[in-house]
Amino acid sequence: MSAIPTTPASPEVPVWSVDPRTGERREQVAAEAGPQTVDAAVLSAHDARGALTDRSVRSAFLRTAAESLEEAREELVAVSDAETALGATRLTGELARTCYQLRAFADAVDEGAFLDVIISHPDATATPPIPDLRRYKVPLGVVAVYSASNFPFAFSVAGGDTASALAAGCPVVVKAHPDHPATSEATVAVLRRAADRHGIPAGVVGLVHGFDAGVALVEHPLVAAAGFTGSVRGGRALFDAAAARPVPIPFHGELGSLNPVLVTGPAAAERAEEIGAGLAASMTMGVGQFCVKPGLVLAPADASGDELVKALAQSLADVAPGVMLDHRMRDNFVAGLAERAELPDVEAPVSPGATDAHTVGAGVLTVPAHKLADGAGGAHDLLLEECFGPVTVVVRYEDQAQADAVLDRLPGNLTATLHVSAEEAATGSAADLLARLTPLAGRVLVNSWPTGVAVAPAQQHGGPYPATTSTSTSVGLTAAERWLRPVAYQNTPEALLPPELRDDNPLGLPRVVDGRREG
C-alpha cells in the first residue's frame, strides 16, 4: 500500500480500512478531516481553477489520469478488493470502465460541444431588436463529490462526478466513502501525479474523510456545486444543507431506486424461465448492491408467473453467498428482510439473509399485488422502499388495472423495465405500457436488465426523486452539464471576446450561429 495520506493523521478520529470478509481493521489510512482541513482542501481546489482553463490541458490530464490508473491497476484492485470484497474480476472491469469514462470525457472536452456556443448577430427586425449576443458555458467552480460505497472506482474518487467536473473545468474535493478509504487515498495519489505531469496543482483533486467533513464541504462558501451517490437519508440531508446555504448551490444526488420491472402475461407465457434466470443474475450482481438492481418485479398471478418465480428461485439457489460492503449494510439488509418477510401474505420462495457471520445469501419475496395496490398507509408500503442487497420483491398481479395501481404508487426511479412477448414488441401493442413506465424513470428498458450502465452520449442515469435530486444524469457525456453555467456577452468587441465566441471560430467549435448549426 503506497497511498500518500492527504490529511494529517490525528490520534483523535482515525480512519480505518476494514476487511468486510472478517470485519477486522486492516490499517489506519488517515484521520477524519476537521473544519480547517476541509477549508484548506477547498481553497487549494479553488486556487487550481486557472490550471484547468485551457481545454487541451484538461483533456490531456484526463487521458494521463486514465493511463496512470491502468498502470496502477494491480495495486488498486488489490487494495479495493481487500476493503470492499467485490472481487478482482469485477473490480478490474470497474477500473477499466473508469478509465474508459475519463477518456470519453477527454474526447468530449476536445470536441467542445458541451460549451453550447450560441451566437446571435444583431437583428433590428426582432421585438425588441437583438443586439450582438454570444453565449457559452463556463465552469461553476469547486465541485464537492461524495463517493459511493458500491463503486470504489466508477462512482468514487476518479469516477463519473470527478471526471465530468474536471472535463467541465471544475476542480473537485472528494468526500471519501468510509468503506474504501485506502482505495480513495491510492486513487487520489494517482490522479495527483497525473495532474503534476501537466503542471496542474495537486489541489485540483482534494480528498477528505469523515461524516462531519462531508457536511462542512457542502456548506463551504467556495464550493459551487455537489455530486452525490448514496442513500436517501444521507443524500437528502446534504441536499437540504445545500439548499439552506445563504447562497444555495446545485446538488446533484443519486439517492435510491426500486427499479421496477413489469412482465406482461404474454412475456411470462413465452419465456418464464429465461426471465427468471435473467432476473436472478441482475439482482445478485455485486451482491445486490447496485443502484439499478431490479428491486420490485410485477409478474402475472397465473401459471406462467408461477413458472417465472420458480425459475428465479432455482437460479438463486445456485448463487453462492456473498460478502456485503460493510457490516452495517449487512445488518441493515438482514433487519430489512426480517421486517419485510413477516408482513402478512409475504412469502419467501428462497429466503434471503445471513448465511454466516460475514456472508449473506440471495433471495426473493413475493406478495399479492392487492396488498400494494389498495392505497397508501399500510405496513406493506415498506415493500416500496429500496432494500440494499441481494433481494427482490415479486408482486403478483391479477390484471393490468392492478399492475397499474401498483405502478401509480411507486416513487421515482433510475430505471423501469418492461418485459414483453415477441409479438407485443413487433406489433407495437405494448407501446402504451412503455408510455406508462416512462414517467417513473430516467431510463426505460425493454426485454433486458437494468444492471450495467453504459458510458454513452445517449445515457441517462438519473430519474425522478428520490432516484435523483435534479433532472440531470451522472453517467454519460451530458453529465458535464451539471457543472457549467451559461454566460452571454453583449456588444463585446472582437478583441475582448473569449476565443470560443469569436466570429472566425479560431478553436473550430461546433456552434449555433443565427439559428444555424455549424460543425
Next chain:
Amino acid sequence: MSAIPTTPASPEVPVWSVDPRTGERREQVAAEAGPQTVDAAVLSAHDARGALTDRSVRSAFLRTAAESLEEAREELVAVSDAETALGATRLTGELARTCYQLRAFADAVDEGAFLDVIISHPDATATPPIPDLRRYKVPLGVVAVYSASNFPFAFSVAGGDTASALAAGCPVVVKAHPDHPATSEATVAVLRRAADRHGIPAGVVGLVHGFDAGVALVEHPLVAAAGFTGSVRGGRALFDAAAARPVPIPFHGELGSLNPVLVTGPAAAERAEEIGAGLAASMTMGVGQFCVKPGLVLAPADASGDELVKALAQSLADVAPGVMLDHRMRDNFVAGLAERAELPDVEAPVSPGATDAHTVGAGVLTVPAHKLADGAGGAHDLLLEECFGPVTVVVRYEDQAQADAVLDRLPGNLTATLHVSAEEAATGSAADLLARLTPLAGRVLVNSWPTGVAVAPAQQHGGPYPATTSTSTSVGLTAAERWLRPVAYQNTPEALLPPELRDDNPLGLPRVVDGRREG
C-alpha cells in the same frame, strides 16, 4: 373590462385592482384562492397535459395566443396602464415583445432541437459495451409561474415562463401579481380562448390570486417545477418551500440584482457626458423598476469621473417624476433611500425620493469606494443591496485595486457592464476586466446598457445567486430547458419507440447519432 373571473368571487378576501396614480381601488377582480381552488387549478392543468403532447398543436396554440393578444391589445394595454401606471407606449411595446416571444417559442417547438435527441447505437468495443440507447427530453408536468410586478405582460401570465413551459409541453398555473390582477384575468381569458381553438382544455393555463395560494401552489404534489420573478425575500421563501417538499422540485427564481457597471478611467476621459446621459436613461427606464437597472456604478474618483456624475445629474434633472407600481413599493423606495442617504460620506448630487403623494423623482447617490472596499459588516453594506426604483449608486474608486475590492464584495447579478475607451476595446487591453466581471453575472455587456433584454437564442437572463436560484435563463429559447427532463430508452424495439427516437427520423428532428450531428 371584459375579464372573465376564473376564481369564484368571495366576500372574505377580495382581490382589488388598484390605480397607483391615485392609490384608489378600481374594482374587485376576483377573490383570493383557497386551498381547494388551488387544488382544482392544478388538477385541471395536470389533466390538460395530454393535449400538449402533439408538438404541432402546441406551436399552433402559441401562435394563436400571440395573434389573440395582439387583437386584444387596446383593451389589455388600457387595463394594464390603469393598474400599473407604466404608460401606453411602454405597455404596447411590452405586449409586442410578449407576442414575439410566443412566436419565437412556436418556431422552436416546430424545429424540435430542444428535445435534444441523442442516439447511441450498440457498440461492443466500449467498456462496458454500449447497448442501443436513445435519449430525448420529456415535459416535467405542471409548472407554477409567479408573475412579476414590473412586467405585466412579458414576465406575467403570458410571459416568458408560461411561453417556455407551454413550448416544453407543460401546462401552467400562474400566481397573479397583486399589482395587476385585472390584467392577469384579461390575459388568461385570451390564452384560454386561444387554447379552445386548438381543442386544448382551458385548464392548460390556470390562474390563482393571493399570497397563500402562491405557497399552496409550490407545495402541491402535482406541481413539478416553478418559475418566479420577484423579490429576494419572496423568492427565497418559495425556493425554500420547493426544496423542503417531500419530493423537492426545481425552482427557477429570478430574485434580485445590482447590475454593476465598471467605467474605466480612459472611458470616462473619452466620453463622460455620453456615459452619464446613457446611465440616466437606463436607470430611469420604467421608473427604475427593471430587474436589470444599473444599480451600482464604479466610476473613477478623478475629474473625468466628476464630469460623468455631473452629466448624470443634469440628465436626471430633466426626468419627470414617475408613479411606481404600487404604494408599498413607493414607500419601500423612499425609506430605502433615506436609510442610504444618511450613511457617512454618501452624497446626493440629485436627491431621489417622493415628489408628491403618488410620484417619485429619480436621483443618484455617490460614495467613496473605500467605504465598500474595506470589508464586510459596515453600515455601507446596505449599498450592496438592490434598491428597487429610480436610483443608482456611483462608487468613486481611486485605483483598479480599489475597484476590484468592491467587485469582490458583490453578490451575484443578472448583468455586469464594462465601459471602456475605444483604444481599450480595439487593443484588447480590457480583456482582463471582462474576465473580472464574468464571474459576477449571467450577461456581460461592453459599452452599452443592461436594460432591454432581447428574446434571442444566445440570451442569458439569469446569473449567480441571488440573481437566479439556478443556472438557467428565463429569457431566450433555452428557457424551455427548465421544464424538461431526459429519458433514455434501452434496447427498445422500433415499433415501441416514440417517433422522435426512431432510426428513420419520421419527424425530421435535429439530432446527434453516434456522435455525429444531423440536421
